[in-house]
Amino acid sequence: MHVGILGINYKSSEIELREMLARVAIGLFGNESQVAARFSIVLLSTCNRTEIYFSAGQLVEAHSELLNLLREELSFPFEHKLYAYFGSECFAHLSRVTAGLDSAIVAETEIQRQVKSAYSHAALDHSLSRDMHFLFQKCLKVGKNIRSFYSFPKGMPTLEKLIYELCHNLLDSFAVFFIGNSEINRKILTYFKAKGLKDITLCTRGLYSAKALAERYALKLVDWTEKESWQLAEVVICGSNYNDYLIESEQITTRCKNKIIFDLGLPRNVDPRLARHPEICLFNIEELENLIATERSMQMQGIQIAEERLRKQMEEQMALFIRHSPYANTRPLFA
Numbered sequence: 001m002h003v004g005i006l007g008i009n010y011k012s013s014e015i016e017l018r019e020m021l022a023r024v025a026i027g028l029f030g031n032e033s034q035v036a037a038r039f040s041i042v043l044l045s046t047c048n049r050t051e052i053y054f055s056a057g058q059l060v061e062a063h064s065e066l067l068n069l070l071r072e073e074l075s076f077p078f079e080h081k082l083y084a085y086f087g088s089e090c091f092a093h094l095s096r097v098t099a100g101l102d103s104a105i106v107a108e109t110e111i112q113r114q115v116k117s118a119y120s121h122a123a124l125d126h127s128l129s130r131d132m133h134f135l136f137q138k139c140l141k142v143g144k145n146i147r148s149f150y151s152f153p154k155g156m157p158t159l160e161k162l163i164y165e166l167c168h169n170l171l172d173s174f175a176v177f178f179i180g181n182s183e184i185n186r187k188i189l190t191y192f193k194a195k196g197l198k199d200i201t202l203c204t205r206g207l208y209s210a211k212a213l214a215e216r217y218a219l220k221l222v223d224w225t226e227k228e229s230w231q232l233a234e235v236v237i238c239g240s241n242y243n244d245y246l247i248e249s250e251q252i253t254t255r256c257k258n259k260i261i262f263d264l265g266l267p268r269n270v271d272p273r274l275a276r277h278p279e280i281c282l283f284n285i286e287e288l289e290n291l292i293a294t295e296r297s298m299q300m301q302g303i304q305i306a307e308e309r310l311r312k313q314m315e316e317q318m319a320l321f322i323r324h325s326p327y328a329n330t331r332p333l334f335a
Contacts, residue, residue: 001321002131004059004086005093006066007044007051010104013081015286019267022050023243024073035069037126042136044097044118046111047184047266047285048104053094053136055129059086088318091135095314098143099306104289105159106303110183112143138317146310157292159184160191163262167235170260170281175199177233179247180240181210184264188237193217203227236261238269249273252280262288 008021022045029036029043029052036043039062040055056062063084070078085093096102098115119136122128167174176192178185181204192200201220204210214221222229228251230236236259238246247261247270257279263270264285275282 001087001091001135001318002057002059002129003053003055003090003135004063004084005051005053005090006063006082006084007049008082009049009051009102010286010289012083015266015268015284017078017081018050020074021070021078023267024070025050025052026243028069028073031121031125035066036122039066040127040129040132042118042122042128042132044115045266046114047264048111048289049097051097053090053132055132091139091318092314094135094139095142095310096307098139099146099310100143101146101303101306101310105157105292107147107306108158109147110187112140112147113183115143116140134321138321142310142313142317145313146306149309158191159264159288159292160188162288162292163188163237164191164195166283167260171234171258174234174260175232176201176235176237177230178202179227179230179236179238179269180204180242180265181206181213182239182241182264185237185239186213188239189213189217189219201229201233203230234259237264238262239264240269241265242269243267245269245271247271247274249277252277264288 008018010018013021025043026045029041033041035041042053044051044053052066054062054066063086067079067082093102094115098112100107100109100111103111115136119140123133167176176197176199178189178201181202185202189200189202198218200217201222202210202214203222203224203226205224207221207223210221213219227246230247231251236247238261240246242265245268249271252274259279260281260283261270261274262283266285268284270282270284272282272284274280
């Protein structure tokens with residue numbers, strides 16, 4: 001299988017390096033990139049990881065070339081924080097990622113959508129090799145099967161549950177200001193509404209696309225130009241794909257008292273210097289994941305069962321790939 005991966009994630013690196021590498025990778029291997037087309041690249045970039053999946057006849061040489069492109073953009077040592085897998089090891093890694101077993105929040109469902117989205121966008125932007133189509137289609141299938149046939153324990157920690165509990169533990173009452181109509185923000189917003197929270201504002205660049213959501217949940221909807229009105233809410237949740245700070249330390253006024261800010265973006269949406277403010281409690285995605293990680297020990301037995309099922313399904317899919325390997329490499333084997 002002529003596929004490989006060059007990546008970084010929450011286990012291998014701190015958030016600052018992940019943030020820098022994400023920006024560089026998007027610039028080098030994003031939409032309409034000639035390098036992405038040449039190496040049949042699928043770029044998976046989330047708050048937890050940035051992974052460059054590539055395909056080439058000589059994987060080691062391709063890996064070296066991609067690494068050199070990153071070196072040209074980053075002027076400090078970073079290679080020791082990266083990981084690389086080739087062939088069947090790449091398949092095994094992506095299977096675990098898609099099933100949610102490599103996530104900071106074990107069994108979280110968002111990663112399945114993110115993997116599918118990365119693959120779909122890459123397939124639209126440039127031609128992908130047969131091996132790359134097989135890798136993503138079969139790993140998505142394995143991930144879906146693991147979730148379908150194995151029920152993870154009830155009470156599994158989730159990001160939305162943690163954020164809600166932090167708000168209630170730290171504040172007696174609160175209004176919430178969401179910045180960005182992202183998938184992660186919508187999930188948290190839905191959870192908050194299910195818990196009976198009424199005072200919720202959504203600030204977004206796409207008012208029209210958010211209209212149905214606002215009507216469904218009786219939200220206050222404000223335009224992106226009014227994002228500085230976050231200062232009026234006790235809880236601020238930033239989950240946007242905006243490539244710069246949306247909240248900066250210079251915006252602080254006397255109204256910024258007793259606030260909790262959650263920065264779910266990578267690159268980060270909130271200037272980390274706000275953490276020094278005595279009236280503001282700032283959590284970034286890494287800190288939230290560390291809080292959730294403390295509950296993982298109770299889930300180890302269930303995770304081991306899922307891992308064993310995953311291993312068997314990976315073996316089945318790799319055997320299938322080998323059986324079909326003589327076929328032409330010009331189109332996807334499984335459409």
